[in-house]
Amino acid sequence: MEKELDTETRIKEAAKRVFLKYGYEGTKIRQIAQEADVNVALVNYYFRSKEQLFKSIYMESFRAFFGKMILLLNEETPFEVKIWKIVDRYTDLIMENPLMPLFVLSENREEGSLLFKEMHVKEVIHTAYFTKQLKEEIAKGNIREVAPLHVIFSIMGNVVFPFLARPIISYIGDMDEEGFRKFMEERKKIVPEMLMAYLKVR
Amino acid sequence: MEKELDTETRIKEAAKRVFLKYGYEGTKIRQIAQEADVNVALVNYYFRSKEQLFKSIYMESFRAFFGKMILLLNEETPFEVKIWKIVDRYTDLIMENPLMPLFVLSENREEGSLLFKEMHVKEVIHTAYFTKQLKEEIAKGNIREVAPLHVIFSIMGNVVFPFLARPIISYIGDMDEEGFRKFMEERKKIVPEMLMAYLKVR
DNA sequence: AAGTGTTTTAAACATTTGTTTAAATATTAA
């Protein structure tokens, strides 16, 4: 089952791979062209400039990624189940896009990124059902008093960090791809247990 | 109290700042020269090439950073106290070098980094007193059975990730520098409590 | 003061890299 892609999408797919892996500065147009098996000039023919190509890809990829994250955050599932589900699904999501986290963080070294503002990340987080749910659980006395941002970044830290440090982990733990996958599967159990153990203590 | 630095160290300090902030590809020699208030040619006069300058800085900075981390890992303090201490001191250490984590991870996108091998990171981790201690506590039945790597990367994830995502956190949480500092100070309490809550459950 | 070696400078150089051009080729429409 061969995929016959037209030139424009071939370039876009190639650009995605290369940008994701090497970042904006590290990516050369000739590298994209080679990866897409296409003449260099065609990159500019279809996408005016490197920057424009980058922006369209960056926004599209991140939008898709972030969209999936938000969807889950707003799902109306009981609190504890949701913690488990979030960890499980975020792990899978990043497993499918393992380069996304470092890419996003690398391209957001400076404060005040336009992308996040354009996507209303702040508002989305603050009005997310998960945030509301967390506050309710605290009010009901079911879980310990804690700022939502700490919970969110504890989840993210525990799930995302291993992917960021993946070459290091693989090296220290002598893991191949399968080994790393197992490591992350283990975390799917450890991380929610850790979070709940903390949150439930009064 | 003015510091009168000679040209070589001025260049080196400038290079440290610029490399740390923009990474290898993102850093231009002319930018370093300007930052050091020095003629472009002097950079190559003192350090043969961009790559060589980078390497010397990269190794030196990371060595110092990693050295401090290891020291703490090998300190002979009771287990629970140590967890608290590690979180506390790592937070402070990174607060002093907030760009180091993203820098190290960005420059280690590929597997098999020489730097880590040269510094015997693997061996150091595996033979660290902390690792031994963890196994002993498990054997004594004081804490839950868990692979040391999970504990280490849970600590790192919880401590380091917020720094990696700092521009994002600051934006979402409307924090200035002081706000972020407070956020991290709060984590100094939350993270060890979370870890211990998990580890102590049997 | 002259001589010696070091440091600094402006300029040039060579390479890389993003972009454009103009001609060649393929595709589509009349």
Next chain:
DNA sequence: TTAATATTTAAACAAATGTTTAAAACACTT
């Protein structure tokens, strides 16, 4: 088929960037 249009190519271009050069400025010794 023919003419118009779109796509592709090799080549050139211009700007950015790492590096080198050769001379000037400086510091130090004798």
